[in-house]
Amino acid sequence: MTKLLNAIRRTFGDAPYSEPTPHFHQGTSDSFPEVCFEGGCSRPHLHA
Numbered sequence: 001m002t003k004l005l006n007a008i009r010r011t012f013g014d015a016p017y018s019e020p021t022p023h024f025h026q027g028t029s030d031s032f033p034e035v036c037f038e039g040g041c042s043r044p045h046l047h048a
């Protein structure tokens with residue numbers, strides 16, 4: 001795994017790698033918001 005991590009670090013260079021922040025959308029039901037992991041998602045977010 002260490003080799004893989006090093007390869008990933010090389011790929012991303014010195015820039016800190018940050019995962020997209022998960023956010024929520026209005027689900028099909030008000031009781032179940034839909035979680036989304038897309039960083040560039042353009043759908044309206046659900047604000048708690």
Ligand SMILES: [Zn+2]
Binds near residue numbers: 023036037
């Ligand atoms: Zn989204």
